[in-house]
Amino acid sequence: MTETPTVQFLSVEGEFAPTESAEEYRSYLDRLSETDLQEFYRKMVVVRRFDGEATNLQRQGQMALWVPSHGQEGAQVGSAYAARPHDHLFPSYREHAVGLVRGIDMLAIVELLRGNTHGGWDPADPTNGNFHGYCLVIGSHSLHATGYAMGLQRDGLVGTGDPEVDAAVLCYFGDGATSQGDVSEAFVFSASSQTPNVFFLQNNQWAISVPVSVQSRVPLYLRSRGFGVPSVQIDGNDVLASYAVTAKALDDARGGGGPQFIEALTYRIGAHTTSDDPTKYRENAEQEFWVKRDPIVRFEKYLRSLGEGDAFFDGVKAEADDFAADIRARTLVLEAPPIGTMFDHVYSEPHPVMTEQKLWLERYESSFQEEQA
Amino acid sequence: MTTVNPSNPTTAAAAPEVQELPMAKALNLGLAKALADDPKVLLMGEDIGRLGGVFRVTEGLQAQFGADRVVDTPLAESGIIGTAIGLAMRGYRPVCEIQFDGFIWPGFDQITSQLAKLTNRGGGAFSMPVVIRVPYGGHIGAVEHHQESPEAYFAHTAGLRVVSPSTPNDAYWMMQEAIRSNDPVMFFEPKSRYWPKGPVDFTGSAAPLHASRVVRVGTDVTVLAHGAMVSVLMQAAEIADAEGISLEVIDLRSISPIDYGPIVDSVTKTGRLVVAQEASGFVSVGSEIAATVAERAFYSLQAPVLRVAGFDTPFPPAKLETVFLPDADRVMEAVDRVMAY
Numbered sequence: 001m002t003e004t005p006t007v008q009f010l011s012v013e014g015e016f017a018p019t020e021s022a023e024e025y026r027s028y029l030d031r032l033s034e035t036d037l038q039e040f041y042r043k044m045v046v047v048r049r050f051d052g053e054a055t056n057l058q059r060q061g062q063m064a065l066w067v068p069s070h071g072q073e074g075a076q077v078g079s080a081y082a083a084r085p086h087d088h089l090f091p092s093y094r095e096h097a098v099g100l101v102r103g104i105d106m107l108a109i110v111e112l113l114r115g116n117t118h119g120g121w122d123p124a125d126p127t128n129g130n131f132h133g134y135c136l137v138i139g140s141h142s143l144h145a146t147g148y149a150m151g152l153q154r155d156g157l158v159g160t161g162d163p164e165v166d167a168a169v170l171c172y173f174g175d176g177a178t179s180q181g182d183v184s185e186a187f188v189f190s191a192s193s194q195t196p197n198v199f200f201l202q203n204n205q206w207a208i209s210v211p212v213s214v215q216s217r218v219p220l221y222l223r224s225r226g227f228g229v230p231s232v233q234i235d236g237n238d239v240l241a242s243y244a245v246t247a248k249a250l251d252d253a254r255g256g257g258g259p260q261f262i263e264a265l266t267y268r269i270g271a272h273t274t275s276d277d278p279t280k281y282r283e284n285a286e287q288e289f290w291v292k293r294d295p296i297v298r299f300e301k302y303l304r305s306l307g308e309g310d311a312f313f314d315g316v317k318a319e320a321d322d323f324a325a326d327i328r329a330r331t332l333v334l335e336a337p338p339i340g341t342m343f344d345h346v347y348s349e350p351h352p353v354m355t356e357q358k359l360w361l362e363r364y365e366s367s368f369q370e371e372q373a
Numbered sequence: 374m375t376t377v378n379p380s381n382p383t384t385a386a387a388a389p390e391v392q393e394l395p396m397a398k399a400l401n402l403g404l405a406k407a408l409a410d411d412p413k414v415l416l417m418g419e420d421i422g423r424l425g426g427v428f429r430v431t432e433g434l435q436a437q438f439g440a441d442r443v444v445d446t447p448l449a450e451s452g453i454i455g456t457a458i459g460l461a462m463r464g465y466r467p468v469c470e471i472q473f474d475g476f477i478w479p480g481f482d483q484i485t486s487q488l489a490k491l492t493n494r495g496g497g498a499f500s501m502p503v504v505i506r507v508p509y510g511g512h513i514g515a516v517e518h519h520q521e522s523p524e525a526y527f528a529h530t531a532g533l534r535v536v537s538p539s540t541p542n543d544a545y546w547m548m549q550e551a552i553r554s555n556d557p558v559m560f561f562e563p564k565s566r567y568w569p570k571g572p573v574d575f576t577g578s579a580a581p582l583h584a585s586r587v588v589r590v591g592t593d594v595t596v597l598a599h600g601a602m603v604s605v606l607m608q609a610a611e612i613a614d615a616e617g618i619s620l621e622v623i624d625l626r627s628i629s630p631i632d633y634g635p636i637v638d639s640v641t642k643t644g645r646l647v648v649a650q651e652a653s654g655f656v657s658v659g660s661e662i663a664a665t666v667a668e669r670a671f672y673s674l675q676a677p678v679l680r681v682a683g684f685d686t687p688f689p690p691a692k693l694e695t696v697f698l699p700d701a702d703r704v705m706e707a708v709d710r711v712m713a714y
Contacts, residue, residue: 118490122498123462132462133494137486143452144487147459154415154441154465182483185452192447345497346531348555352630 006265007245008235012293014301021232028244034306040081040239041303042316044073044296047097049320050106053327054113058274062331063114069096071237071269074295075202076172077101078242079264082250083170084163085129088152090145090171093134094202098172102129106323107330109134116337138173139180142199145171146186149195149259158196159256166254168196170246176207178223179215187227190259197259198249199224202236204268205290209281221263229259236264237295267293339365390576397567399541400430400506403548404468408438411466414552415442417453418470418506427472428508428567450480457503458488466502466552474509475518481526488557489532500555501532504548509537510601510651511698512565514691521688522652524599527559528629528661535629536582537561539603541571543626546579554582561628563601583627585635591621594645594708597636597662599625602649602699609704618708628658636662637669644675645711649704654682676714679707 005021009029018026051069058066069076076097083089083102091098096109108121112134119133132148135141149169152158157167177183178201190197203220205212216223221233232249234241242264249260267290271278278287300313343358394402407414416431422445425432435443446453450471457467471477477484484505492501511520528535534556538544544562551558580586588603589610596606603624610620621639625631640646646666648659663678681699689697 117496118494120494120496120498122495124499133491135487137482140455140483140487143455143483144459144462146452147456147461148463149459150456151460151463151465154460155463181479182451182455185447185449185455188447188449189452189456345493345495347534348492348497348500348502351556 006233006235007241008238009240009244010238010298010302012298014298014305016302016305022241022244025241025244025248028247029240031247032243036081037303037306038308038312040077040243041296041299042319043077043097043101044239044299045316046320046323047073047077047100048296049324050100050327051096053324054110055270055274057110057328057331058113063110065113066274067094067113068268068270068273069094071290071294072202072204072266073097074239074299075200075236075242075264075266078239078244079170079172079200079246079262082243082246084167084250086167087250087254088123088130088132088145088148088167088169090132090141090148090169091134092138092141092173092177093136094174095172099131102131104128104131107327110327110331111334114331114334116334139177139182139186142171142173142177142183142186143189145169145199146190146193146195146197149190149197150193152196153193158254161255163254166196168198168250168253170198170200170250172200172202174207175201175203175205175212175215175220176210177201178220179207184227187224187229187259187261191228194256194258196253196256198246198253199229199259199261200246201261201263202266203263204266206268206272206278206282208272208276209278219263221261224261229261231261231263233263233265236266237293237298239295239299266295269294391572391574393570394541394573395568395570396538396541396544396562397428397430399545399573400548400562401432401434402573403545404431405434405437407468407549407552408434408442411552413464414466414468415444415460416468416470417444417446417457419446419448419453419472421445421470426470428564430506430508430562430567431470450476450478451483454480454483454488454503454505458483458491458501461501461503462499466504468504468506468552470506472508473515473519474507474521474523477507477523484527484533484557484559485530489530492556493532501557502552502555503557504551504554504560505557506560506562508564508567509561510563510565511688511694512601514694516691517688520691520694522650522683524559524561524628525652525657528658533557533559533629534583534627535559535561536627537563537600538626539563539566539600539624542573542577543580543624545573545575546577547582547626550579550582558582561600565601566604569604580626583630583632585626585632586624587621587635587639588624589620589622591619591643593619593643594647594711595621595623595636595639595643596647596649596704596708597623597625598649599628599658600651602651605699605701606649606704608701609708612701612705613708618712620708631662631665633665633669636666640666640670641673644673645714646674646678647681647704647707647711648678649681649699651683651698653685654680655685657682676711679711681707
C-alpha cells in the first residue's frame with residue numbers, strides 16, 4: 001500500500017502553495033467566493049471566542065465541564081462548509097464549530113455541559129441544519145450515521161444525479177475513536193452497503209493523555225482501507241484543504257460512490273476537557289510546534305495576502321466579542337429544568353412506572369412545602 | 374382480563390380463521406403482516422435472508438419483500454443495533470434479530486447507552502421504534518451461549534420495553550404490537566416453544582402488549598412466569614390438581630413494564646405466590662416481582678413469595694440443563710412449601 005502525501009493548500013506561513021496531492025481537489029476551491037472565505041474566517045474566530053468564553057464560564061462555576069475546540073477550527077469549519085443544506089452531520093462532542101456553521105443555537109451546548117440537558121436540540125428542526133446530537137460514548141454515533149445513510153439509500157436520495165436531491169452523511173470522530181469496535185463496524189457496514197457516508201477524523205494527537213502512537217502503528221487514514229473505504233490525509237489546520245477534500249468526498253458519496261474516510265491532522269491546543277491537565281502528559285515543545293500551525297493565524301495571513309484589511313478583522317473580532325457576551329448573558333440566567341421533566345421523555349408512549357414515579361415525587365416534594373407552611 | 378386456557382384448543386378451533394401453528398410460523402406471519410402493513414418496517418440480522426434465520430422465523434420473507442427490507446447484515450451485533458438506530462432516526466422501524474441470547478452482549482452498549490436513552494437525550498424530539506428479537510432460553514441441548522435468559526439486564530434499563538410471548542397466538546399479535554410501538558422493545562422469544570403448535574386466531578384482537586393474563590383459574594396458589602416457563606406452570610397445575618391443590622397460572626407477557634393488576638388481584642385471592650423463571654434468581658425479574666407483591670399485597674399473603682429459578686451459575690453444559698432448568702417438580706416443591714405455611 002502506498003502512502004498518500006498530505007493534502008495542503010496553505011503553507012504554515014499562509015501562502016497558497018498546494019502540495020502535489022492537493023491538485024486533484026483544487027477545482028473545488030473554485031466554488032468559493034470572497035464572501036465564503038470571509039465566512040470561513042468569521043466562523044473560526046467566533047467559535048474560538050465562544051470556546052474561550054465557555055471555558056471561563058466553567059471556571060466560574062457555571063458549567064460542570066467544558067470540552068474545548070481550540071485549535072481544531074480549521075478542520076471543523078472547512079468540512080462543515082462543504083456539506084450541503086440537506087446533508088446530515090453526526091458530531092462527536094467537540095464539534096462546536098460544525099454546530100455553529102449549521103446554525104444551532106450554541107447555548108444548547110452550554111446547557112448540555114451545564115447539566116441542564118443531555119443534548120436536546122432536535123436535528124429534524126430545520127433551524128438546526130441537520131446537526132444531530134452530541135454522543136459521549138466514543139465512536140458509537142458512527143453506526144448511527146451509517147444507519148442514517150442506509151435510510152437515505154432506501155429513500156432514494158443517493159445517486160439520482162440531481163444535486164438538489166442527493167444527500168450524504170458527514171460523521172465526525174477523533175483519533176481515540178478509531179480504536180473503538182463501533183468505528184470498525186461502521187466501516188464494515190458502510191462498505192457492505194456502499195452508503196453515502198463521509199467519516200471525518202480529527203486526529204488531534206491525543207485521546208486525553210494517550211498519544212496516537214498507542215492507538216495505532218499505522219497512520220490512521222490507512223485504517224479504513226482494509227475495510228474497503230478509500231481514504232485521504234489532509235492538513236486539518238488548513239481550512240481550504242478541509243473544505244475541498246470534504247466537498248469532493250461528499251460529492252462522491254452523494255453520487256453513489258460509497259463511503260469515504262478523511263484524516264485531518266490537527267491539534268488540541270487546550271485540555272481534553274476542563275477536568276484535564278495536559279501539562280502532566282504533553283511537552284511544551286509539541287504545543288509550540290502546533291501553535292505555529294494555528295488555523296486562524298494561517299488563514300488571516302492568507303486573507304491579508306488577498307487584500308483583506310484591518311477593518312474586516314477588527315469587525316470580526318467585535319462580532320465574536322458580542323457573540324461571547326450574548327452566550328454569557330444567557331448562561332447566567334439559565335434555570336435548572338423542572339424536576340418532573342426527568343420522567344417525561346424516557347419513553348415516547350405513556351408508561352405506568354414513569355407516571356407513578358413522577359406523581360410520587362410531586363407529592364413527596366409538596367409534602368415539604370406543606371410542612372413549611 | 375379474560376381467562377384463556379392456551380392448552381385447550383377447542384375453545385377457538387370452531388372458527389375457520391383460527392389455525393394451529395407453531396410459534397415460529399406465527400412470528401413469521403406476524404412479521405410478514407407488519408412488513409406488508411408499513412413500508413417503513415424492515416428486518417435486519419445475521420442469516421435472516423436467504424437462510425430464513427437459524428430458527429427459520431424469517432423464512433421466505435426476503436423473497437417476498439426484497440433484500441432491502443429483509444437485510445442479511447454483516448456479522449456484528451453492535452453494528453446491527455447501531456445502524457438500526459440510525460435507520461430509526463431516519464423514520465424507519467427496524468426489527469433486529471439477535472441470533473442467540475448469548476450473542477447479544479456485543480450489542481449491549483448500543484442497546485443500553487444509545488437505543489434506550491436517545492429519546493430521553495433528545496428531550497422527546499424523536500422516537501426510537503426499534504424491536505430487538507432475541508431467541509432465548511434453554512431446553513434445546515445447545516452449546517455455551519445458546520441457552521441463556523438475559524431479560525433482567527434489559528428490564529433494568531430505563532427506556533426499554535421488554536416482552537415475551539408464551540403462545541403462538543400471543544407471538545403473532547405481540548410481534549405486530551411491538552413493531553407499532555414508538556419505543557424500543559426487547560422481544561424475547563422462547564426458543565423451546567418455537568415448534569409446539571397452538572391456535573392462532575387471526576380474527577382476534579390483541580391483548581395490550583403490556584398486559585399480564587390469568588391463563589388458568591385456581592384458588593390456592595398463584596404461580597407466575599413468562600415465555601417458555603408458562604407451559605411448565607401449566608404442567609405443574611395438572612400435577613397439583615391431582616394432589617388437590619388448585620393453582621392459578623399467570624402469564625406475565627410483559628417484563629417491563631409489569632402489569633401488576635392481575636397479579637395483585639390473584640394474590641389477594643390465593644394468598645400465596647410462586648414466581649418461576651429459567652434465568653438465575655439473584656437480582657432477577659422474579660426478585661422484583663416478589664418485592665413488589667410483598668409491598669402491595671402484604672396483608673393478603675399467607676406465605677413468603679418464593680422464587681423458582683435457574684441456579685446462580687453459568688448455564689451448564691447441555692447434559693446438565695434439565696437439572697439447571699426448573700421443571701414442574703421444582704415448581705411443585707415451592708408450591709408445597711408455600712402451602713405448608
